[in-house]
Amino acid sequence: MTSSKPRNAGDAAGAPGSAAEFRAARDFLLAHREDWQAAYEGFAWPRPAEFNWALDWFDAVAEGNGRTALWIAEEDGSGVRLSFDDLRRRSNRVANWLRGQGVRAGDRILVMLGNQAELWETALAAMKLRAVVIPATPLLGTADLADRVERGRVSHVLVRAEDRGKFADVPGSYTRIAVGDRTGEEPGEGERGGEYGGEREGEREGEYGGEREGGGTWISYAGANHADDTFTPDGPTRADDPLLLYFTSGTTARPKLVEHTHVSYPVGHLTTMYWIGLRPGDVHLNISSPGWAKHAWSSLFAPWNAEATVFVHNYTRFDPARLMAEMDRAGVTSFCAPPTVWRMLIQADLGGLRTPPREAVAAGEPLNPEVIETVRRAWGVTIRDGFGQTETTVQIANPPGQPLKVGSMGRPSPGFSVVLLDPGTGEPAAEGEIALDLSASPVGVMTGYAGDPERTAEVMAGGYYRTGDIGSRDADGYITYVGRGDDVFKSSDYKVSPFELESALLEHEAVAEAAVVPAPDPLRLSVPKAYVVLAEGWEPGPGTAKALFAHSRAVLAPYKRIRRLEFAELPKTVSGKIRRIELRERTARGGGDEYREEDHR
The missing domain is CATH 3.30.300.30 (ANL, C-terminal domain)
Structure with a gap:
């Protein structure tokens, strides 16, 4: 049997007890999934000195595990299903192959892929290599990519083959890796689990070698198919080693570069798992585009923390009836979507979904009460709102089984101490800027804005992480979103x-x-x-x-x-x-x- 070596307690991948500590914290939240008071009072963050989520957690869960970890349904009826063990072995191959392309610990890789299996393989492989991933949406243009490559100090880019041309005018000496187009190449109904294996038309090893499209020579990702599926780490992973660099969406200013570690997101998203209400064996659908933090929240860390299946439905144009049909076919038990999608859904016949999900949540922006009520009438399920940012995991939420106040984001998540700071005095108040008390050392918070110590100091001033969002707290501790600090007006x-x-x-x-x-x-x-x-x-x-x-x-x-x-x-x-x-x-x-x-x- 192939495996990732060395692994588990006491080896080069993780510190003694790190995986056990993580599992204990995870299991505590699962045991109290409908008892917020007990979860909030009793939860303690795992704080390993060394931890590699891909090696110490995912691979430990995945070895020999034939349950479906990733299920992608394409618009044309094709798709792919990969087991946990498939992804363990495949990510080992990708890690070994990337190492052969010169990827080293600390190197920064800009990854610009769609919802395709290579995205998840690369995420796991990069973690195993201790490389730093800069996620990017394929919607970005040349100017955005040039900014990311320069400010992100990118050493390697890994993109879809059709996006190579965007890099023709992006300067830099970075390695260029292209993932070939597999449209129509995956099996359809009755999809197999297992390796991709072999060669595929359009991505034979070395096909792109020597081509200069996109400003340099491109290497085909297909070479990873032939790499060894036994992976050996080249050193320990420190908990504070950087793992992710996210460019924010830039709603009000130039995008910031948010840095997360091997603990702040993988471990931090235990709270996201808790908020969604995920259980082992669930099938979880998250409507989110790759390249943004919410995709890592709810299409990677939270479901696999819970040992659930990540289900994805790819489409070019949103079709509510088709989405609901796919949810029924896959047996989706938990569903997360941004308010924009929920607002489009309620314009359709919600009765088209024969088996509604057990859990339904919304994130990204506050969800309006009218949408919540419409879904409740149709599905008998209440959408539960939550609040977090790229800079954090879920800070405030309505977890399962708790009394809901429509319009409220809920109460602080386990592991977070939330304070509302009066904008004038900076003192705690019933209404004010939502802030996290850093004296409690919450794990799910960024280390700061890379390359911008002044902005980092500003948002971390006075022992608080300041979100820039305004909220109000009622007598029962429920927090209601008021607005962005710069959106509220007189x-x-x-x-x-x-x-x-x-x-x-x-x-x-x-x-x-x-x-x-x-x-x-x-x-x-x-x-x-x-x-x-x-x-x-x-x-x-x-x-x-x-x-x-x-x-x-x-x-x-x-x-x-x-x-x-x-x-x-x-x-x-x-x-x-x-x-x-x-x-x-x-x-x-x-x-x-x-x-x-x-x-x-």
């Missing part, structure tokens, strides 16, 4: 939360999406202006504007009412988050086909 000297107003608008059947920003006003300083994306069947015009203004007057206090309205698509980051900064700038400039409340009573 109107007639009243503080206005865009999220609250957006949630109110979404209660109207005409509204599919909405974003609220301040519009200059000579009397009130500013008034709320809404940018609205209409639901199917509604047309922009004075009649729809009048209906929405009437709805606003009916459900909002006078100082919160929508006073300006414009029908328009919402600018978003490549990760799908609304760029309110663009809308604020657009509003400040004036113009556009704007409706005013005083003209439509």
